[in-house]
Amino acid sequence: MPALDCTLETQPKLFNCITMSRKTFQRLSLDVRRRSLIEATLTCIARDGLHGASVRRITEEAGVTVGLVRHYFGSKDDMIRNAYAYLVGQLTAQASESARATEGTPEAKLASFLRANLTKPNMDEKTVSLWATFIGRVRHDPDFAEIHRDGYREFLNVLETLIEPVLIDHGCPHSVAICRNHAIALNGLIDGLWMEGALNSGLYAQDILPDLITGAAERLLELPAGALSAPDIALQSARHQTQPKQQSKPS
Amino acid sequence: MPALDCTLETQPKLFNCITMSRKTFQRLSLDVRRRSLIEATLTCIARDGLHGASVRRITEEAGVTVGLVRHYFGSKDDMIRNAYAYLVGQLTAQASESARATEGTPEAKLASFLRANLTKPNMDEKTVSLWATFIGRVRHDPDFAEIHRDGYREFLNVLETLIEPVLIDHGCPHSVAICRNHAIALNGLIDGLWMEGALNSGLYAQDILPDLITGAAERLLELPAGALSAPDIALQSARHQTQPKQQSKPS
DNA sequence: CTCTTTGATATACACTTGTTTAACTGAGGA
DNA sequence: TCCTCAGTTAAACAAGTGTATATCAAAGAG
Known part of the structure; x- marks a missing residue:
């Protein structure tokens, strides 16, 4: 049962603002970010196979969050x-x-x-x-x-x-x-x-x-x-x- | 919005029993079923790629329902x-x-x-x-x-x-x-x-x-x-x- | 220094996935 | 003929998927 997750999800933003800090990040150039995402993609596909290389795993490998895929590529397939x-x-x-x-x-x-x-x-x-x-x-x-x-x-x-x-x-x-x-x-x-x-x-x-x-x-x-x-x-x-x-x- | 699906899902069995008939089926031998599932698997992977070959698509291709995968193989990976x-x-x-x-x-x-x-x-x-x-x-x-x-x-x-x-x-x-x-x-x-x-x-x-x-x-x-x-x-x-x-x- | 821009985050969303379980039914044996 | 059993269906489940959106903050411009 995902009860634990649900209780957290009822007030996620509040919880985050009060007790946690937003992840710090660097603003990198287009080329660098694209390349790091691409290399993370290859790493994940090589490690987990095509079916195991999800957007979440790839972005985690690259050290960024999922939103960047849409920002730098149109979609996962494009990436x-x-x-x-x-x-x-x-x-x-x-x-x-x-x-x-x-x-x-x-x-x-x-x-x-x-x-x-x-x-x-x-x-x-x-x-x-x-x-x-x-x-x-x-x-x-x-x-x-x-x-x-x-x-x-x-x-x-x-x-x-x-x-x-x-x-x-x-x-x-x-x-x-x-x-x-x-x-x-x-x-x-x-x-x-x-x-x-x-x-x-x-x-x-x-x-x-x-x-x-x-x-x-x-x-x-x-x-x-x-x-x-x-x-x-x-x-x-x-x-x-x-x-x-x-x-x-x-x- | 999946509202339509939701309304159906609130009373799926009742609806099914009253207005629809359960799918007719044949009881086939172990070898025949396994082979038909295997060939459907190959057909789907060739057509949709590995990531597009879901259990539902494969079983639909074979003309059966998803439950049979577990019955004839331990899991999708095994199949x-x-x-x-x-x-x-x-x-x-x-x-x-x-x-x-x-x-x-x-x-x-x-x-x-x-x-x-x-x-x-x-x-x-x-x-x-x-x-x-x-x-x-x-x-x-x-x-x-x-x-x-x-x-x-x-x-x-x-x-x-x-x-x-x-x-x-x-x-x-x-x-x-x-x-x-x-x-x-x-x-x-x-x-x-x-x-x-x-x-x-x-x-x-x-x-x-x-x-x-x-x-x-x-x-x-x-x-x-x-x-x-x-x-x-x-x-x-x-x-x-x-x-x-x-x-x-x-x- | 402040303002603005935009790279980046966090979350929400609708949907699909593989698996599990309960109910049903076809076919062979007594 | 009835009964039983196993093959099969259908529904439910929890987890995960790709994508969209609102918010935030880092870094350069003035």
Whole structure:
């Protein structure tokens, strides 16, 4: 019986004014507040799932009261949409950055990009969990679909940009169509391994994945063995065109 | 204002007894009812998302009243868990079946399996949407995690079984470890393409995927070109061991 | 310093949720 | 035929949901 609560609720304001003080607060800029609410949203969805991430829990996580949701976003759904866009942006930015930050040959850049996607912090159970939760809404919400499409396109573009110079380096065909198909396949490989790897069902050790994907990418792109897994060594022979189409077998 | 509802609710039973008749119903067997509730659950989650699939909507979809949830399952969560297990079971069964049903060479079987995963009915937006929604809960619920792990293991096993004879046929190394790694990579490729393909962001036509994955799988397994995409032609040359390590380039 | 603005709070509201309980009824056995 | 039992309904329940509104106070402008 909620009798206790009811007696309080009969005179809530009076009680509050006399015995309690209103919560102190800071007036923050629009960007800061929006971001803190968005990050609290992601935290709650990752922790409690979509159904457990109520407005009250999210605002409590952000250290504010429920009214601010309406103030900074039109509604809870709008806030969640913004959180999804924020997550996708972070994901693609991190991946792109890991490739851009790597100095060296195109092979090294591509290898770095692939490995980055299958190691922390990119390959993270919480992130994958969040991502899957949102993917489940893409079908029902056009805004979600657009966010997904933009993120996917960006990812494909980055991959194409990384793949093409590698193909050129090894004297492989590198038409736009070929690069695109390679990007689609490689993206599928990344996505699948990223997801199953992060969920970590315990069927294999997660740390085999970086080597596994560089090896798989070599074969997918028909590069000589070691072109990505040991770029320094393999590149020299490739550059000299001694055995540009050499193929090896796993031992 | 819910005034109308309130006036009715002051004497609901009396009103019901005098003017309305109780809903007619059938007494069905345990299996039939459970299955119908499970399928209604999947339908509702696919249609309304996880947050929109309430007990009332699900039971209405199944044509029964809310009380039956407690009768056939302990709770709504328990019903959803059963629905997830049902979905995973269907998915793996369909995939295995498509491989088993194909008569012919190991290459044809593998190719059929790969293509089946990237065409209807396996590659379906509704199914992928459901799958992603559930994956988002794997992290929070040990039962979900177990269901996921079992499904994943089953899928890997099927893949290994399909891959090994193909490798043998082409004189490739086929140790257990090699088959396993190939299965992991190929599973990642399937998962990623299946998901992004079904979500169909419109960046490419979905019908390029079956050919794309057979080509990619040939290169991943280092088979001669056409071994999977045109198994009848390629197999003969492979069987005669004329060019077991031949490598081709995309035109 | 005072005034004004508006970010922020606290509360109210209407509604939905998952679960529980009591009443009813269809179908098979004696 | 009647009786019993379990499958099923219908109603009630407490808790929680997202949103709206009235109030308050922090910080900058004059």
